[in-house]
Amino acid sequence: MSTISRRSPASYLLAAPAALWMTGAVVVPTLLIAWVSLWGGRAFSPDSPLTIANYARFFGNQTYLKLILDTVQQSLLLMAISGVLGYAIAYFLVVMVKRPMVRLAIFFALVIPFWTSAIIRSIAWIPFLGVNGVINRTLMFLGLTSAPIDAFLYSRTGITMAQVSLYTLLMTGPVVYTLSNIPVQLREAATCLKAPPLAVFRRITLPLTLPGIVIGQVLIFLNVMSDFATVAAIGGNKLALLGNLVLNFYEAGNIRYASVVAVLLMVCMLAGVAIALKVVDVRRLGE
C-alpha cells in the first residue's frame, strides 16, 4: 500500500520525471503526426494550410478501407487463436504443473526465444515456411502431401502462424499472474459444492482471471495492429497491413499520408483499449 495519498504534492513531484519524458517522447510526437496529417499543399513546410482533404482521399479509396478491415480482422484472429492458446499454456503452468522447478523450466523455455529481436524472430520463420522449408519437408517425409504446399510463405496463413508464435505469450503472462493469485481453496471449495471441473472453470476460474484475459487481449491487439515486420518478412511484397502502409508512404516521401494512416491506426488501437476498459477496469487491478 502506498503511503503517499493520491492527490498530494509529493505524488505529483514523483510523477513529474515520467510525465516530462512521456510528454517529450510520446505526446509531442503524436501531436506532430496528427498535425502533419492535416497539412494541405505539397510543400514540406510548417506553413502548410490545414485541411481534411488527406483523410477524405484516404477514405475515398476502397483498397485502403479494406486494409483497415484486414488489419482489424487479423488482430481479432490473433486475439482468438493466441488468446485460447496463451490461456491454455497459463492454465497448464499454474494449475497442472505442481512442481515449482518444472514450472520455472517450462517458463524459461518459453521466454528465452524472446531474448532475440522481434524482426529476427520473424525472419527465422522463413526457412520453416518456404516451399523447401522445414514444414513442407516434414509433411512430405511423413507422406501427408506429395508436392510442397506454397500456402505458408508469402501468405496470410504464414503471417498468422508466425504471429501466433510471437504473441501467444503476451496472453500467457497476464493470465499466469491473475491465475496464480486465485487461492487453490476457491477451486476446491467449488468442487466440494458439487461443481464438476468444467463448472469450476466457468464459474470460478474464468471470471476471476478476466482482468488477465483483457490485458492479454489488449496486448495482442495492439501488437498485431502495429506489426509491420512480420507482415513484411513473411508476407513479402504481396501483402500489407496498416503498419506497412505507413512505412510505404513514408519511404515514398509522402509523410502526409503516412501520418494519416498512423493517426487512423492509433484511433483503432485507442478504440480497442476503450472497449477493453469497458469490460474490466485494468487500472484498478491489484486494489
Add this chain to the structure above:
Amino acid sequence: MPDIDLELRRITKRYGSFLAVDNLSLDIARGTFTCLLGPSGCGKTTTLRCIAGLEQIDSGDILIGGRSIADAPPWQRDIAMMFQDFALFPHMTVARQVGFGLEMLKQPRAEVARRVAAMLKTFEIDHLAGRKPATLSGGQRQRAALARALITEPRILLLDEPIGSLDFSLREMVMFELKAVQRRLGISFVWVTHDQTEAFSLGDLVVVMNRARIEQVGSPADILERPRSAFVAGFIQGNNVFRGTVTAAQDGMVRIATGVGEFLVPVLNGSTPPTGGAVSFSVRAERITDQPGAEHANRLSVRCGAVEFFGAVRRYFMHQADSQILKVDQFGAQAARLREGDQATIGWRAADGVLHHGDGGSP
C-alpha cells in the same frame, strides 16, 4: 448396529516417500461431532482432504452412509467442507455464493432463491445478501461460508480449522454457535484442529493423531483422564509424563522405577506389564498436592521453580537438581503456599497415576 455416517477402513496416503496417513481406521456414528486433534504435520488435514476427495487415497476404503466413495470425485460425495479462511468466492454476492451448491445440483431457480433466503435467515445474514465477501467482517464471512456449505444438506460437514483465522474474542462465540448448529441439524461434523481447548469443548469424539496414525480415540473425558500413550499424555495440557521400568507387580498395582524415584501406578485395564519392562505413565498436574497426607503414596522432594498462572490455575514448575521434573496445579483462589526457591515435599495418590497401554504403536 448403529447408523454409521463415515467409515475409514485402513486408509493410506503417501506423498512420494512421505507417509501422510498410515493405515488409518475410524468409524463415526450418525450425528457425531468428531475432532481430529494433533500437532501440525500429523496427517489430520490430509485425512480430512481424503474424506472430501480432494486427495486420492493410495489404499483402503472410505464409506459414507455405508456406500464406498473412495473412487468418487468430491462433487459426487455427500459432504461439504469449510476451509480455514472460508474460501468465499470474491466475485459473488453472499446470496449467489450460498446458492452455488444448489445451482450446481441443477435446482430450479425459484427453489434456489427460496432456500437461499431461508438459509440466510437462519444464519441471520439476510441483510448481507447483496454484499461481496470483501465487505464482510470475520464473523459474517464465517456464517456465509457455513450457510454455503450446509445448503446442500450434506451428511457430513468437514471443517479444516474453521475458526483459526478469527479474532480470539470471536472464537468462543463462533465455536458454540457451530456446536448448536450441529446439534440442531443432527449431521456429523469432522473438525480438524491443533487446539485441544476446541477439541475438548466441542467434540463428542476426540481423535488424537500423531505421525500419520491415530494415537487414541475417545470422549474428551477418556482422553483427559486416561491417555493411552506417552504422546497423548504429553500433548494434552497439564500432564506429567514419567518413563521407567517395572520393578514389581502386585494387587493390581505396578511399582515403576523412574529417574526421579519409584512410584506405584494402578493397572486399570489391559494386561499387567512384565517386570523389567519399559513403561510410561502420567499424573495430572492438579492431582498433585504440596501437602501430602497418608493417602498420598507417591512422594517426592522438589525445589519450587517458576510459578505461572494458567487461567484460574496457579502452576508450579518443580525441579530436582537442575532439571524441571514436573508441574503442579493449584486453584489460584487458594493462598500461595510455595514460592520460587522453596523446598517442598509433594505427593499424589497411587490411584491418580495412569499407566499407558498404547505405547509402542500396537492398537
